[in-house]
Amino acid sequence: MTPSLSLLAALVAGLLAVERKAFLQAMFSRPLVAGTLLGLALGRPLEGLGLGGALELFFLGAVNIGASLPDNDLFTTSGAVCCAGGLASSAPLPVEATLAVSLLLALPVAKLGRSVDRLNEHLNGWAAVHAQRRGKVRARLRYNLFGLWLPFMATGAMALGGWLVGAFALPPLFAEGPPALPRGLAVVWSAFLMVAAATALRSIRTLRAGAYAAAAAAVAAGAQALRTFAF
Amino acid sequence: MTEARSPQPTVGGFTLWRVFWRSLFLQAAWNPKGMQNLGFAYALYPALAELYPEPERLQEATERHLCCFNTHPYAAAAILGGAIYHEERIARGEEPPEAVNLFKGSLMGPLAALGDGFFWFSLRPAAGAFAALMSLLVGLWGPVVYLAGYNAVHLALRARFFVAGHRLGDEVVSAIAASRLPFFGERLRGLAAASAGAVAGLASLSFPRAHGAWAVLGAWGLFAAAYVLLAKGASPYALAYGAAALALFLGLVF
Numbered sequence: 001m002t003p004s005l006s007l008l009a010a011l012v013a014g015l016l017a018v019e020r021k022a023f024l025q026a027m028f029s030r031p032l033v034a035g036t037l038l039g040l041a042l043g044r045p046l047e048g049l050g051l052g053g054a055l056e057l058f059f060l061g062a063v064n065i066g067a068s069l070p071d072n073d074l075f076t077t078s079g080a081v082c083c084a085g086g087l088a089s090s091a092p093l094p095v096e097a098t099l100a101v102s103l104l105l106a107l108p109v110a111k112l113g114r115s116v117d118r119l120n121e122h123l124n125g126w127a128a129v130h131a132q133r134r135g136k137v138r139a140r141l142r143y144n145l146f147g148l149w150l151p152f153m154a155t156g157a158m159a160l161g162g163w164l165v166g167a168f169a170l171p172p173l174f175a176e177g178p179p180a181l182p183r184g185l186a187v188v189w190s191a192f193l194m195v196a197a198a199t200a201l202r203s204i205r206t207l208r209a210g211a212y213a214a215a216a217a218a219v220a221a222g223a224q225a226l227r228t229f230a231f
Numbered sequence: 232m233t234e235a236r237s238p239q240p241t242v243g244g245f246t247l248w249r250v251f252w253r254s255l256f257l258q259a260a261w262n263p264k265g266m267q268n269l270g271f272a273y274a275l276y277p278a279l280a281e282l283y284p285e286p287e288r289l290q291e292a293t294e295r296h297l298c299c300f301n302t303h304p305y306a307a308a309a310i311l312g313g314a315i316y317h318e319e320r321i322a323r324g325e326e327p328p329e330a331v332n333l334f335k336g337s338l339m340g341p342l343a344a345l346g347d348g349f350f351w352f353s354l355r356p357a358a359g360a361f362a363a364l365m366s367l368l369v370g371l372w373g374p375v376v377y378l379a380g381y382n383a384v385h386l387a388l389r390a391r392f393f394v395a396g397h398r399l400g401d402e403v404v405s406a407i408a409a410s411r412l413p414f415f416g417e418r419l420r421g422l423a424a425a426s427a428g429a430v431a432g433l434a435s436l437s438f439p440r441a442h443g444a445w446a447v448l449g450a451w452g453l454f455a456a457a458y459v460l461l462a463k464g465a466s467p468y469a470l471a472y473g474a475a476a477l478a479l480f481l482g483l484v485f
Contacts, residue, residue, distance in 0.1 A: 204423045
């Protein structure tokens with residue numbers, strides 16, 4: 001993979017960060033969509049889709065209401081997908097192992113992203129104070145667009161950082177690690193999917209969530225098992 | 232002095248489009264003190280500039296909208312439409328200038344609650360969980376399903392709220408109530424729960440085949456344990472790393 005693709009992914013991540021809160025909010029920045037778009041930018045759409053789907057469930061309940069800020073799911077998605085893209089192009093590992101290690105490394109950066117969001121709000125407060133000073137009204141109101149920059153830059157940097165870690169820092173570790181490590185990480189990926197599904201279910205505010213989920217889980221697992229063993 | 236403005240000042244169709252477009256940047260400068268105040272004034276500015284050609288009146292009208300404002304970003308379209316309705320009346324001298332802020336203040340709380348309940352706690356989880364399930368079944372079409380399903384509802388309602396606010400003013404409340412959002416929200420949350428369960432059902436079969444039926448049982452045990460621990464207030468991050476450590480150990484040993 002050429003570094004230019006990682007720069008393209010950083011640009012895509014920055015634009016998605018703008019869409020996340022400052023503009024439109026049409027859910028392009030949700031993990032499932034953002035992961036796929038970043039994966040496409042890196043030439044690894046299936047890795048992006050896999051990580052995006054898992055993170056979508058994990059962050060299903062992350063909601064920005066009033067002054068409360070959720071953890072920044074896009075920070076994690078950008079870091080994880082770009083790390084997976086870099087790792088996949090540098091080390092021949094099973095896909096599940098690549099996804100698991102990228103996810104484990106990128107999950108905590110959602111907290112860092114939240115701190116960046118908080119900083120941006122304080123900077124916006126400064127912009128709002130400037131907008132209320134005397135002067136041409138039209139020019140003062142343009143301060144509204146000031147808040148687009150920090151999310152763009154910070155998320156782009158996170159994507160680039162994720163790619164650098166995946167492409168350069170991780171491959172030597174796998175080369176020197178135990179041979180069974182990729183197999184173990186494949187189990188980690190499946191385990192994370194179960195935790196993510198439980199987290200998603202827990203975040204849904206309806207009385208019958210458990211009953212709906214149990215019925216659907218039984219039907220889905222039964223249908224898949226029949227398909228696997230009968231055909 | 233001769234009045235420069237027309238006797239019946241109203242906002243034209245192109246300006247309404249401009250306000251709607253700029254309303255998509257409502258939260259660009261969200262800040263702890265004024266919240267969406269700057270975004271609201273920024274969105275409304277083309278309409279104010281059309282209604283008040285005189286710089287002093289334009290400045291005065293803009294200042295009115297720089298007071299603290301916060302609501303759901305989609306439902307804000309109804310308040311923006313209603314604010315234009317009131318500003319047209321203020322420009323015609325049919326209402327005092329305070330009327331528009333009374334309108335904003337009385338609607339922003341209820342519309343925030345309605346918008347959060349429907350869009351953030353119902354439509355988005357339903358679209359996300361269903362699309363995650365679809366991505367397991369139809370691959371890259373999953374995100375397409377997400378965007379198409381979510382935005383068909385989101386953009387249609389956002390535009391409808393804006394138009395209703397501008398046409399009906401204070402009566403926009405009854406138009407929004409007629410949308411029966413809480414009723415549809417409850418059904419969407421059921422879809423979200425069923426989708427999350429179906430993902431768990433399919434994911435339980437994704438454990439490496441070499442571990443056989445025990446792996447599937449272990450997956451269900453993990454799902455149930457995670458659900459119970461989350462209900463007791465456990466951190467999702469702690470659970471994710473705990474499950475990963477356990478899975479790594481089992482994957483390496485067996």
